[in-house]
Amino acid sequence: MASPPEFTANCPLPIANYPNVLLAHGGGGRLMQQLLDKLFLPAFRNPALEQAHDGARLEINGLRLAFTTDSYVVRPLFFPGGDIGTLAINGTVNDLAMCGARPRWLSTGFILEEGLPMETLWRVVQSMQRAAQAAGVELVTGDTKVVDKGKGDGLFLNTAGLGVIGHPLTIAPRQVRAGDAVLLSGDVGRHGMAIMSVREGLAFESAIESDCAPLVAPVMALLDAGLEVHCLRDLTRGGLTSALNEIAETARLQINIEETAVPVREDVQGACEILGLDPFYVANEGRFVVFIPEPEADRALEVLRGQAVCQGACRIGRVTAESAGLVILESRIGARRILDRLSGEQLPRIC
């Protein structure tokens, strides 16, 4: 056996507690944050990475670009409202949009398991092309690898994306200010419950469909309206709660959310109750939050509601300087509790 390269330093994670990778390390919760903060960020340290956002902002000769990547390991590959292909396009397109960039070009890496039916691959490829057209991006470069049967799970995808930032704003968690309004683009929890209902074989009167959709149009509409957007974040792994916690921590501010203001569809709520899940933690693939100065909030809501994927947009809370890093949920009866992250993810392999 080849001997591995020498250590230059001890592993900075508390290996005694977690000697091996757990599913929760990919779940968007505290363990994943620990992996990022203690292992990846110290090793790769650079200013772009420290922006702690959905993508990196780069500048070349005055041209501002956003660059991002995600891998997709969702199972099953096909689910109500989408498949791994639509997810791989919209997920990366949305990360670019959250930087305030217009997504332009995507790369795509396929890791295929030996034995995958060629027709399955063809369906996924067609979904990707339809989703790319809908989002206005081109798939310009790619790669395919095949692994032995039993060493993969049908099909894993990676997309990286490149977008152009065409406005002077910096849209990032650190731009959030006390007094900002928090807007939400629509009801939460549908993507995760669409996946879970397939996995668990739950039958409802009508299928819960994933909310998977490109968010380019609403973001561009906000920017074209000249609104002073401070931060955007899509509500993927870990759902609304993880997104808000990440932003509260990076901005060192407190976010107060009104529980009753967050829309959850009745069938989603019902499915969550059956499975013992909290919709505030469930992944979405076509929902985002907007942080914007209070005086501009009404106009932003109007702009959002004019967009097909944001008709249910609403105001859910506000930013305060009461603490640095807490998310507080104000209940129907006025009680307040901390809306904390989970250590892992309620639902593994949701994207």
Add this chain to the structure above:
Amino acid sequence: MASPPEFTANCPLPIANYPNVLLAHGGGGRLMQQLLDKLFLPAFRNPALEQAHDGARLEINGLRLAFTTDSYVVRPLFFPGGDIGTLAINGTVNDLAMCGARPRWLSTGFILEEGLPMETLWRVVQSMQRAAQAAGVELVTGDTKVVDKGKGDGLFLNTAGLGVIGHPLTIAPRQVRAGDAVLLSGDVGRHGMAIMSVREGLAFESAIESDCAPLVAPVMALLDAGLEVHCLRDLTRGGLTSALNEIAETARLQINIEETAVPVREDVQGACEILGLDPFYVANEGRFVVFIPEPEADRALEVLRGQAVCQGACRIGRVTAESAGLVILESRIGARRILDRLSGEQLPRIC
């Protein structure tokens, strides 16, 4: 079960022959070319993709960029001369260099298998950082997914890369002209044999080390010298033979190679003979070919030999208009034979 989306057209591949994905579909040979030509390219059709090169060339407001991606599924994760981390940096850096771009930024996607020792991940991350520093690139954005135990193979990586093209040349297979000299940057076959010697437990007097290295410096040296480079290609999956065949087909020209001019180290030749492999088809991770007008060939060789990773650079052949798409090997005794692609890859999961 969710029903998969409807077909918009039949799968364009001959499914009767190959209903399922084979390891060979990822091997850099004919089956992989068929997958690209019949499935991916028709679905995603656009001008950047049709450049048929290691990366896409993009232009924004006069700024020329190269954009590329590769996934890495090599096993074992550690091998003499490198590991999956060095490979993931150098592979993508080299694809950018082959477009004549200076690599600047990389994204990185980790797909971890539950149970992977955290220390293994830490070693790989350190290798990546060292390789990134050596190649002059920054890892600016990333993603981590975890799949259930038994649904992956320890660790898969994806990197996408972005580079800046700072000269007016178009460096691509279609720029190759009859009369061009073909230069090779050094001996071939080492990466593949380094992997195979570990897998097969072959013991040699000294270990064969992978040639894995960044090729930025020699490419920039060629361009800085003002040489009219027509095409560059690194010799990864499918080795020297696949690279030459792809270029001959895209350029619609013939490439004649002198067998004795191609350097193969004695221990690599010996290992190939034991395993029944042909070093001309074995993958390299730090070797490339240069197509350049004959009058500039000597100066280009001089520039290459001044670079640490190209000291063994040599002239191995020439381009002719005798046929469109053939690679001809001229043997020691003057015999000529077609150097054809394999249908798959001699060595699966080599990168």
